[in-house]
Amino acid sequence: MKFNSTSNKKTILASAVSIAILSGCGGGSSSSDPQPTPVSHALISTIDLPVGNDECVNGGIKVIAGYDENNNDILEDNEYESNQVICNDGTRVEQEEGKEIFEEALVAIAYIAKNDERCASGGQQIFLGLDANSNKLLDHDEISSTEILCSVGADFAPEPIINAITANPAIVSIGGSTVLTATISNLLNTDSVIWQDADGNEITPDDAGSPNVITVTVGDSVGQEVYTLSLVTKDADGNTVVHKKNIVITVAEAPASTQSVVLNTQQVFLPEGYTTSTLTGDVHGSIIYAEPISTSDISSRSIPTPEQTDLAGFVAEKQSLNGDTSSLEMLESSMSAFTTQIFGNVVQTSQAILSNGDVSATYKIKLYQGQKLTELLSTLIEQVALNKVGGSASVLVPSASEIPQENYQLDISVSYNATSDVGVITTTLISDEKIVDYNELIVSTTSEVIKAPTDATLELANDSFVAVDQAASKADFLFVIDNSGSMSDEQTAISKLTQSFSDTFVNSGIDFMVGTITTDSDELRGVGFTNDIVQLEDDFKPGTSGSARERGIYYSELALSSGGTVDLSGYPREGASMSVVIMSDEESQYQRYTNDPEFDPNNNLFVDNGYRVYSLVQPSDARDSQYDDLSTSTFGKTLNIDVTEEYQSFVETMAQNAGAISAGYKLVQATQYQVVSSSIKVTVNGLNVERNALNGWQYYPLSQSIVFSGSAIPVAGANIVMAYQYVK
Template sequence: MLTIMASTLTACWDDDNDDPSGSAKTAMIRTEVLAVNDENCATGGVRIIAGYDDNQNAQLDAAEYVSSKYICNNGQQSTDGEGSAIFDQALVGIAFIAKDDVNCPAGGQKIFLGVDKNTNSVLDSDEVTETQILCSDGSLNAPESVINALTASPSTIVTNGNSVLEATITNPSAVDAIVWQDEAGKPLQPRSQNEQNILDLQAGSELGQFTYRVSIEKKDSAGKQVLQTKSVTITVSQAPSATQTVSLESRQVFLPDDFTMSPVTGDITGTVIYGDPKTASVKSLMRMAAIPTPESTELVGFVAERGALNQGTTAAQILQTMVNAVSNNLPSAGDRIDQFSQTILEGGDVSASYNITLISSMLPTNLLQILLQQMAVNQIGGATDTLTPASTEVAAMQFQLDIVVSYLQPTDSLIITATLVDKNNVDLYADVISATTSENISAALGSTLELQADWFRAVEQTTSKADFLFVIDNSGSMSDEQNKLSSMTQSFINTIGASGIDFKVGTITTDTDVLRGVGFTHDASQIETDFIPGTSGSATERGIWFAEKSLDPVNGTVTLAGYPRTGASMSVIIVSDEPSQYGSTPQPFDPSQNLFVDNGYRVYAIVKPGDASRSQYDDLAVATLGKVLNIDQISEYDSFMNTVANNAGATSAGYKLSLAATHQILSSSLSVKVDGVDVPRSTVDGWQYYPLSQSVVFTGAAIPPVGAQIYIAYQYVQTTP
């Protein structure tokens, strides 16, 4: 064993790691043999390259290099100055070889390389991933055969899947043997006698990460001696959930495998999608039905690509124009389309939900025809195929429309995905709708999906902390909203009580920063009292202003009360039926540069839709990754509060996907196991994925026990060059 002092190393999988976020980096090392007269080693030697495996492909790519260490045949050493601290994590040990050694008659050095996985600042024998022998000047040179690289393609595979391990070897020698071993030291057979540098690997059924080694062994009269080793880690994962692809004009959209698709012709580039019915008997009918309108269809929708048609320069602007067009073309004068939720995603994509209320009942396919005509056609007044309803479709008067829109500025075009379902059937299809429209996963044509697997140790979810500040309008105009406040109160108490989060709630009003009642509390009856502040407050509603004042880091009433608590997330929920009157002194409010953004506080607003934009509620929600709800849509309070609670929990108790910050994650492909048992995607006793926090959050009886192994498999988009 070589003892080397080093600082703590963080890694993506550590049995003793209490941080479930997945944000830690994996240090890796690789080597390059240096010839005589190299600019860093005149006598030849080895370059040791260290970096972080940012793209999690189990290889150290050129873009991931952080620093290099040079060890020369004559014993000299040097290190690149910038980033050299990584060698406190990627450890290098040197053992000196005495003179008259069989390989180095003049003596030399044996170099041991590895990563300090157990963070004990010691390079233990089971942490050594590579060895190199360097001989001193004027003696035997470094081994004739050199392993320059060891790769696995792919490095993440499903159970019983296959990977090809290939060692790149220069100057192969007939007297040297290439030996493959698994992490237990069991010999493995290469592909063939002529391709000893290649190992065809088939995984078993066990999930996890497995290390394989290749060595060069020198054969001589003194017996075998290992001259060099390299290792590579293979990740074995459960299969991700099935997905499918819709190819459009310039992009492709990835969807859950829950739809039958039917291309539409006319002035449109896209396809109609029909959700698989949710009962076994209905599914059997569907398999015999004809496209484009399968029998027993309940969930319909479309995917389309079209130009912006001068309707705006952001996804949100263009979506509003499209919704106005739908409203103007509904069958009866009293028909309504009301937005009840909207989220601006990173990158400017917008995900929104609407209630469509009709005077007379209508078949889903007929309503879908109107949506295609007003949202999906690629020219004003364009036409599409006529959709024929199935004989088994059921007419309804209330529907829910969920839609996600991406605006592609370089081409001034849109990618739109939408679903439509009878309001009474929303719960049946909630998971499919969320996986389809909570985010827009599209990529250039030719892009592929790659497999990734993340592992976590479950933490105690009840110790995850989340603090909430409610800012409630207490002006006279709220007299008509008291029943809505009661509904909101009950929705929040029910949701947060079932979340398993250690929560505290404080309440102020739109005319003061003084905390109501006893201040922050988790007592349900006290929260209920605090949420009904009456209607005798000032008619100048300044919700954003007083929220900001209360959270001032020095003199704020919330801050002085000790909130947010250490380790707790902070969510601000503003409830009002009027625009916020922030004022212009000392300066106008800037939604993108303020206390909420600086501290990572998410802001939500339950307000009138028209007031959201006039008072910057929507801009502030966008900037803080929050959300806006229509105060009049009481039926949506439960869903909204569930999002608020779970987003808050995801900040402190969610399991963040390792590639979500750098790649497009196909959330519909997520597959989750806890201690080897499948866990369903469900808001009740299951898990949900939250794109804004890039985290998986467990709910109800599915919350894993402390220490349980959580396996999350998913696909991500690998874009074409």
């Protein structure tokens, strides 16, 4: 469906970027390989919508996009593809038909806080541009136009709100103690803060000057204890208003260093290793630091970062401000807003979808000019954590020890519930030079975050196992290597992949076998499936004289089908997991040259058989790649092919997931409930075993399993007991 424009249309990006979609790239062995065919480039126009308009009662803009079919750099009525309406009140509506064009013509919305010189009541800044590097983010040098929409309506005096309550720890032994800390915004001297236990008895704060902090001692029986915070205030008419929020403490025989952060409707359980700090303003959340700090004052609007802090982040709950309908959409809109405020480049290096639909991703940030950790965190909170347009949050003050850095890593997880329109976002931010010291904490924070409704309770489980011979765990892999001419620039990357695979698997204790095919054939290279590293080095380098018709999914599907080359070779072996690893710098061309049905990433052989797919792809050359889509639907992982420094971690994830599937000890309650991974305690023959990637155990949420490593691998017949909490 096309739509008509009005006289106040403004065409932009008329000569900004021409995007040529190539039907094939690189050298090839077939003379019939297609030649590059340019297509029309995308243009964006805007239309002002006045107050009283049917689409925006309070006014706004309509963003329209289309392809410049006659190449005159003017977006004419018959070239329109789709539109988005963005209103002054924060409402955003996207036309469904033709909306794919907005994957090229990007619209990013950043938020303006109250009292800004541009908008006294706050508002939105709309950024428009073409995604020249195909990273799905509007980088600073891609912005071609901006529009400012100021919020409208009366600016009422803000009511006090309870931003969050934290319990440290959230799981306490019988008769033990825990500290409850509330974050409250807009509190007046005439307001009252009252704590009560489950019986309604009032609890006296530790310090009368800090009524937001109490220490409680739990009872002498296992179970849950509920504590209530009441905030009593007066409304504009003098009526008494009571705001309440509960927090549930679990009393268990085996305590754990798990922190609970109660947000608005959800609570999040953080792993051991964090201390939380207040975060006031228009946000339901809390700052998290990797180093212990003292609690900030209840009414503070200025939060100092503790000295020697290397890693910081936040956990927050918010509604969608952009009409998001999934965790992935909320991630993309959040990162789009953040990226517009960064003077530098932001590149997504990996992304994974968890089995419950949550999404986690890692981004590399390279700034043109160095910033301190706290400064960058402030920008992140302003654009990602706030729960209202024109909102504001605490002012973060850098510590004296902070030094501006140019290179950072941002890890983020998003859990969005479309029914309630509630998303929980957790982030960690750290400079590149410090990543190695905090890698396990980062992973456990953004890939194992457990959230639950605020009224959910924790139950205790004890699972017993008799150890099996872990050396018998089996993992089969099918590698699909792009052998087209464009891969001539990726030979170093292939060598790095080979080295990473060797370093990871040779000492893994996993019985692995690897078969290799190319993107233009299902024929197994070399001797077929092998665990000989020297042979794999040769198999992983098929050259660059293959066809430019890169069809990695098509040929891997063909090889894995009944009667295919993999199947006829006897793989996957009985009891072995099967993982598929695709390495290509071009998009998948599954259907382009055949009459086969269009490939569906959510309904296929890989999904049906539980084959996890991992993709190493080139975002700038694989705009519409189905490789990463397939990784998402099979709970695999995607990595930018150029970020070779992440290959080792990428391969380790493959090994851990594959080994856990075939050799791990699956937690019984994990099949039905969420396990609080930070509460897990493991003993072997009565002796405690530490959580350690090298000589201990690790928990893998995708397979819901515990896997031992190194000297901690139990001998066959040993008695294993795993005690843990789960959300019920």
